[in-house]
Amino acid sequence: MLNSNNLKMKIGILVYKMSGVGGVEKITSEKVNAWIESYGYDVVLITKCEAETPFFYEINKKCKRYDLNIPAKLRSGVKNYIKNIPSAFKLYTELNKVMRSEKIDVLFTTMRGIDSLVVPFVKIRIPKVSEIHGSGFAHNRKAWILKSLIINRYKKFVVLNKSEVDYYPLDNIAVIPNFIDNSDYNYSKNDKKNIIISAGRISREKQFDHLIDIWSIIASKYDQWEVHLYGDGPIEILREKINAMSLQDSFKIFPSTAQIKNKMQDASIFALVSATEAFPMVLLEAMNAKLPIISYDSPNGPKSMVTDGKDGFIVPLNNKISFAEKLELLINDALLRENFIENQRMKLDMFSKKRVMNQWNDLILEILAKK
Incomplete structure (x- = not known):
């Protein structure tokens, strides 16, 4: 044989x-x-x-x-x-x-x-x-x-x-x-900062402009929180939008980095707003970094990885209002974030x-x- x-x-x-x-x-x-x-x-x-x-x-x-x-x-x-x-x-x-x-x-x-x-x-x-x-x-x-x-x-x-x-x-x-190579790290919720993180190439289908719009809905209520985006590409349009909405102090764009794992481990929430995704690696990386996830229902990957309400939130595609509401829930409820993280363990074993x-x-x- x-x-x-x-x-x-x-x-x-x-x-x-x-x-x-x-x-x-x-x-x-x-x-x-x-x-x-x-x-x-x-x-x-x-x-x-x-x-x-x-x-x-x-x-x-x-x-x-x-x-x-x-x-x-x-x-x-x-x-x-x-x-x-x-x-x-x-x-x-x-x-x-x-x-x-x-x-x-x-x-x-x-x-x-x-x-x-x-x-x-x-x-x-x-x-x-x-x-x-x-x-x-x-x-x-x-x-x-x-x-x-x-x-x-x-x-x-x-x-x-x-x-x-x-x-x-x-x-x-x-x-x-x-x-994902699901090696654990010395996770402590006390090490997490008030950061909502996202990552990917800057392109039309990733829809990072949606994340700016979403953050603009709730940013004024959470001046202790920031959104960090890591990616390469035509970022000037995004920066112009950020500046036009006066979000430059709380919405920050950084170049892609080989240290994205460490950046994720510092953050508290991961956000994905893509138009389509078959199986986004970045969601596995976020789970491995002990991050609760909120994602659009991007056809068809996120819903095959995240169970809505159990280990993350899946929001109707392109519904910015609903996304902002779920994001607020995660910001305001540290226990909910911890429960999502705990429930991700089985998913990491599957993948x-x-x-x-x-x-x-x-x-x-x-x-x-x-x-």
């Missing part, structure tokens, strides 16, 4: 980049390190266009790295698919070279768009797994019916929660969530690194057994 103890395997992981600060980069680095350190596999990490940019998250030195040096920016739409054909052909040829020279046994990829349609045809006999880290809520469902003819050529198509399965007309779907990586390993062994 095939098992991880008698199998020396080489895993390939194909991503756009690893220099960014985000959930995909974070979980990819964690998986690379786990494959090497916990399972003893060889790992080849392939980036599409990284150049000499250093990775944000630490990668085990035993991981072999390649960069294909192909411009990563893609645009959607039929006309742009045609324009992307030369880039897609280069992806095919360069990826083929790496897979041939490294003798990769199974390839994982987070590629999207036309790139995701190229990968199944590279070294056809090598099984490939597509990982979807965004929500299918935002996808064109008619387009997916056409794409399914090719996407079904992947051995497995992995989504992050059960709600996502309904978005894809595919036969090869598996559900595996993200995970532990060991448990979820075993799911990934079982998937690999299943795929190779049928090869």
Whole structure:
């Protein structure tokens, strides 16, 4: 019987980049390190266009790295698919070279768009797994019916929660969530400061402007509290909004940091206001930092991680008034915050690194057994 103890395997992981600060980069680095350190596999990490940019998250030195040096920016739409054909052909040829020279046994990829349609045809006999880290809520469902003819050529198509399965007309779907290395720390509620924290890239879908509006509703009542936002991107529009609402003393924006865990541990509440989320890593990080969570019902991740009223609050999507009301409850009730934190323990066990990586390993062994 095939098992991880008698199998020396080489895993390939194909991503756009690893220099960014985000959930995909974070979980990819964690998986690379786990494959090497916990399972003893060889790992080849392939980036599409990284150049000499250093990775944000630490990668085990035993991981072999390649960069294909192909411009990563893609645009959607039929006309742009045609324009992307030369880039897609280069992806095919360069990826083929790496897979041939490294003798990769199974390839994982987070590629999207036309790139995701190229990968199944590279070294056809090598099984490939597509990982979807965004929500299918935002996808064109008619387009997916056409794409399914090719996407079904992947051995497995992995989504992050059960709600996502309904978005894809595919036969090869598996559900595996993200995970957290749930190491504890010397938690004391006395160490917590009056800080509401949020984090993520500054982009339209993260809707951090909503958090400014929400805070403006209640800020005047809580002059001992602050909102801290950690993220990179076009922050000037947010700063202008903060200044226009005279919130600059209590709503502060900081650059992304590798020390976000420590920043979370200092805070008392975590807030998420995204338009869509499939399985936000940042919520697991917040739970691990002993933070009660308040989140929009962003399709479809938060409600698969947070039980409303038990270990956090799930607020109707884009309902700023309701969000402000729930935020006030958490600010005013330290015991409620403690109860939410206590009830998060079981969730952290469900999404532990060991448990979820075993799911990934079982998937690999299943795929190779049928090869």
